[in-house]
Amino acid sequence: MKIKKHALIYVCLAASIAGLVLIYIAAINIQAAPVPIAEITFDMVGRSVKTAGFISYRSNHPSGHIFLTITDGDDSIIQVPLFAGFVSSFERDNRQQAITDELRRGALIEVEGLVGEYRGQLQIVPRKPDDLKILYD
Amino acid sequence: MAEQDDFMFAEIFLFIFLGVAIGIFAGLCPGIHINTTIPLLLSLSIFIQDPINIAVLIISVSVTEMFIDQVPAIFIGMPDADTALCVLPGHRLLFEGRGYEAIKLTVVGGLGALLLSLVFIAVAADVFNFLYELSRPYIHFIIIGVVVFMILSEKVPRKIAYAALIISLSGLLGILTLNSSIVRQQNVLFPVLTGLFGLSSIIISFSESSVIPEQGTNNKLKISKKEMLKAIALASFAGIMVGFLPAVGISEAAVMTQYLGGSGSSRGFLMTISGINVANDAFSLISLYLVGNPRSGASVAIQQVVGEPTFFETVFLIGIILFTSGIAAVLTLFLGKKIPKFLARINYRLLTSAILVFIISLVFLITGFYGLLILFASTSVGLLCAFLEIRRSHCMGVLLIQTILFFTGLNPLVISILNI
Numbered sequence: 001m002k003i004k005k006h007a008l009i010y011v012c013l014a015a016s017i018a019g020l021v022l023i024y025i026a027a028i029n030i031q032a033a034p035v036p037i038a039e040i041t042f043d044m045v046g047r048s049v050k051t052a053g054f055i056s057y058r059s060n061h062p063s064g065h066i067f068l069t070i071t072d073g074d075d076s077i078i079q080v081p082l083f084a085g086f087v088s089s090f091e092r093d094n095r096q097q098a099i100t101d102e103l104r105r106g107a108l109i110e111v112e113g114l115v116g117e118y119r120g121q122l123q124i125v126p127r128k129p130d131d132l133k134i135l136y137d
Numbered sequence: 138m139a140e141q142d143d144f145m146f147a148e149i150f151l152f153i154f155l156g157v158a159i160g161i162f163a164g165l166c167p168g169i170h171i172n173t174t175i176p177l178l179l180s181l182s183i184f185i186q187d188p189i190n191i192a193v194l195i196i197s198v199s200v201t202e203m204f205i206d207q208v209p210a211i212f213i214g215m216p217d218a219d220t221a222l223c224v225l226p227g228h229r230l231l232f233e234g235r236g237y238e239a240i241k242l243t244v245v246g247g248l249g250a251l252l253l254s255l256v257f258i259a260v261a262a263d264v265f266n267f268l269y270e271l272s273r274p275y276i277h278f279i280i281i282g283v284v285v286f287m288i289l290s291e292k293v294p295r296k297i298a299y300a301a302l303i304i305s306l307s308g309l310l311g312i313l314t315l316n317s318s319i320v321r322q323q324n325v326l327f328p329v330l331t332g333l334f335g336l337s338s339i340i341i342s343f344s345e346s347s348v349i350p351e352q353g354t355n356n357k358l359k360i361s362k363k364e365m366l367k368a369i370a371l372a373s374f375a376g377i378m379v380g381f382l383p384a385v386g387i388s389e390a391a392v393m394t395q396y397l398g399g400s401g402s403s404r405g406f407l408m409t410i411s412g413i414n415v416a417n418d419a420f421s422l423i424s425l426y427l428v429g430n431p432r433s434g435a436s437v438a439i440q441q442v443v444g445e446p447t448f449f450e451t452v453f454l455i456g457i458i459l460f461t462s463g464i465a466a467v468l469t470l471f472l473g474k475k476i477p478k479f480l481a482r483i484n485y486r487l488l489t490s491a492i493l494v495f496i497i498s499l500v501f502l503i504t505g506f507y508g509l510l511i512l513f514a515s516t517s518v519g520l521l522c523a524f525l526e527i528r529r530s531h532c533m534g535v536l537l538i539q540t541i542l543f544f545t546g547l548n549p550l551v552i553s554i555l556n557i
Contacts, residue, residue, distance in 0.1 A: 005524060012521035016306050019514025020313065026507055027317035027557040046325075048318030085546030089553065114322055120441055127316055128552040 032112045038076035040115060040122055049124065050112040051078070052135065055105050064088070066100060070109065079123035080111050086126060093129035108135040152190045153457065156197020157464055163198065164205025165472075174198055175438045188442040189450065195442075196422065196454060197461045199435040203414050204465035207243040208472050212236065212480060213339075213492050225529050226403030228338055231477060234350040240473025241358060242404055243411035244466045249369035250412025251462055254376055254419055255455065258427075265377075265427055277544035283393050284537055287530065296527050303522045303531040307333065308538030310514055315539050316548070317557045319507040328500045328508045332515025333522075333532040336496055340516070341523055343489040352477045360404040368408035375409070376416020380424055387413050392533050419458055426451040 032048040053070030064084030113126040211227030230239040
């Protein structure tokens with residue numbers, strides 16, 4: 001009985017590790033689909049997308065968060081919240097503390113992240129420094 | 138004028154009963170959370186003229202669903218994020234022939250915590266904003282402390298190592314699933330929690346038990362008054378805490394109260410979890426008035442339709458919460474009495490086989506192939522935890538580790554390293 005239980009433990013451990021490895025492989029191989037801002041809808045909440053747009057509004061929160069609104073130049077807009085943890089990683093990754101200053105009104109950025117909804121508005125939340133690129137400011 | 142008032146009351150009762158009916162359906166259907174129901178309710182708002190009636194509908198659905206949710210969690214092991222930890226103590230009582238007692242405990246815990254939390258809120262309304270700002274920078278230290286305490290509470294070095302292993306594996310599962318888009322984020326917790334707590338329990342009970350024992354007729358709660366009061370007090374306090382501590386959910390709060398407050402036996406724990414759910418729901422709705430900040434999906438929806446409620450609207454909505462809780466409690470007790478007797482009459486192995494097929498099919502339908510992959514990994518971790526004979530709450534590492542990473546600002550770094 002004891003041997004049987006040990007065997008079950010090893011099987012479960014192996015299955016757990018195998019499952020995690022497979023999830024990891026799936027996660028790194030799923031690419032975000034490029035979608036224009038105008039085509040991002042509430043149906044896409046929870047999906048990962050990549051889009052580009054001009055910053056039309058920026059506000060800084062005392063806790064270090066930066067809230068951007070980007071537009072495609074027409075009427076379509078989407079919120080891009082950059083949380084404090086992301087901001088410091090982004091600056092560290094770019095080895096430039098003032099890089100977030102370049103995120104000013106009019107700058108063209110490319111952002112990748114999960115589509116979310118906050119207070120009835122759509123947003124894209126970038127998760128790692130590579131998810132945000134300043135195309136030109 | 139009197140006729141107009143009568144019509145208004147009739148309309149309110151109509152929306153309450155409609156909400157209760159939707160809440161029963163959504164509560165009994167595994168995998169449906171209140172946040173899944175809300176968009177549907179909001180879409181109905183074009184047919185409802187008075188915004189306050191929409192608020193009544195949302196509250197009735199939310200409160201009823203919260204009570205009824207315990208039924209599938211306890212009897213067929215299909216939890217959501219808020220009832221995940223009810224599965225084990227509920228199953229244990231079911232197999233002792235005391236399934237109805239498990240349901241009764243959740244109802245008493247829910248109602249008790251609702252009343253006590255309203256008293257807490259009335260007394261301490263002014264300090265919530267202050268506490269919210271004060272706690273925010275330190276929340277990760279509290280959660281780290283809880284995780285360390287969870288591991289060390291196993292006492293024996295071998296089990297401490299096992300606990301660390303389970304928290305690490307479930308934590309990694311959380312990081313990989315909650316930060317990637319292999320499954321839609323609003324659905325991802327379904328396979329994760331069903332595997333860790335539900336499916337793994339069903340597989341074990343399938344291999345160990347062939348029948349659900351006949352359910353006893355003695356419905357008396359086997360819990361001391363002192364423990365009951367302690368569970369309700371802890372639940373009320375923790376429910377409010379969940380309301381203003383960012384990113385701390387019901388299950389995290391239940392783990393914290395279990396380890397820091399000592400919620401005692403499995404009966405006390407069932408009462409605590411249910412109480413936290415109800416107290417949190419009440420506080421989340423009232424927080425719209427208190428701090429102008431919605432703290433749940435239901436309160437966000439209410440804010441969308443009503444805006445920030447006035448004092449009198451808030452009092453009215455509290456009345457709706459209390460009234461609907463009473464109805465939902467009676468209905469939950471009714472279902473809690475009928476369902477275990479029904480389960481005891483049928484072939485349990487056949488039933489669990491059917492539930493296994495149903496869960497796997499539902500996960501596939503909702504989350505696709507990758508959902509099945511997540512279910513496989515999470516069930517393996519849940520089974521490993523059971524076979525190592527340590528507390529299943531260590532599997533809550535799936536949410537706790539992710540919360541710590543978010544609040545320490547390390548999440549982007551970890552995602553970069555993993556390149557997901």
